[in-house]
Amino acid sequence: MADEEVNYASVTFNTKKLSRSQVKKEEETIYDDVKVKYKATEQTPDTNNFSIDERSGSRRHHYEQLACCLGTFCVILVLGIIAVTVYQKQVMNLTAENHSLREKNEQLEAQNKELETEKENLTEQIRDIMISWNELNISRAQWSIDAYCPKENNNRKCNPCQAGWIYAEPSCYAVNDADRDQWKTWEAAREDCRGKSSDLVVVINEKEKKTVSEKSWTYDENKGYWIGLRVEDGKWKWLDGRNMTNSSWIDQPPSAGHCAVSVQNQGFKSVSCNEKNRWICKKKAVIV
The missing domain is CATH 3.10.100.10 (Mannose-Binding Protein A, subunit A)
Structure with missing residues (x-):
């Protein structure tokens, strides 16, 4: 029964002739290598996965920051364009208004000159009229005197009615x-x-x-x-x-x-x- 359950194999080892101490040291080295390799083999997948996720998250964070900066820049740029457009429009309106005011001022100055000229002409006419009026009054006064108080022998005799009435x-x-x-x-x-x-x-x-x-x-x-x-x-x-x-x-x-x-x-x-x-x-x- 025991002979049927146990199988024996013949193993032939080609070994170097090493001293006992070297053999023991080599066995320890092989065991350490296997142990380290086994541990490295077991830990490598987890470490790699963690490193990839960390790098992916870091990149995503950078992209989000970059997108936020670009969005902010775009908003500032749009606001700046709007502000510049409004400013230019205001400048154009003020320029047009200033031009219009200058034209009106020139027209008013021309009208003022015309009015001054008319004033001078009217003043001259009024002066002439006053002179003529004074002369007319004097003439009428003289005529009235002659009409109501005619001269007779260098003397004047006044009547209630003028001559012919x-x-x-x-x-x-x-x-x-x-x-x-x-x-x-x-x-x-x-x-x-x-x-x-x-x-x-x-x-x-x-x-x-x-x-x-x-x-x-x-x-x-x-x-x-x-x-x-x-x-x-x-x-x-x-x-x-x-x-x-x-x-x-x-x-x-x-x-x-x-x-x-x-x-x-x-x-x-x-x-x-x-x-x-x-x-x-x-x-x-x-x-x-």
Whole structure:
């Protein structure tokens, strides 16, 4: 039984002839080598895996830092571009505004020069007008003196009315008995009176009506003289704004476009304002 279970092998060793101490030392060396190699073999996979993961993690961390830096740089760059763009736009706007203000300033300066020139011209005109006005006033004053106080034998005698006017207290009357070719419409006659610092005669009372009627001398089929009475708003009105209340002075009803004439011994009559007639002016007499 024992012979069947145990197998014996013949091993042949070719050995060197070594001393006992060398053999023992060599056996220890081989054992140490095997032990170290075994330990190295067992530890190598774990060490290698740890080193790879550590290096991979370190690289990933560096990449993340680099990406963060690049992102920050990009954000700063974009913000810088936006800031530069906004600044350039503001500069362009300010430049355009400055140019516009310069143009306006030049226009204002040109207008100011024109206004200065106009001012000088107006000042000169006003000076000329004042000189002419003073001369005119002097001339009018002299004319008034000569008209109201004419010289007689180197002496002056003053009258309430100027030469050519008829005095009937307290007014002066100018009876314009011009030839037919100089007759005027009612409006034209009034303008002539205004040019003489007067107006068409306005009758105040019966006494004055009689005076005016007496001065309305007969001529050419007894035509009358324009007076300051016309139809306004369907009523007879005097030039001083009064309504004619005495209906006996004119027996004709008021008709649009009609004015009154004074006819000697016939009172007042209504005729078209566009007819041409002589006229009577009136103004206040001067107290002498």
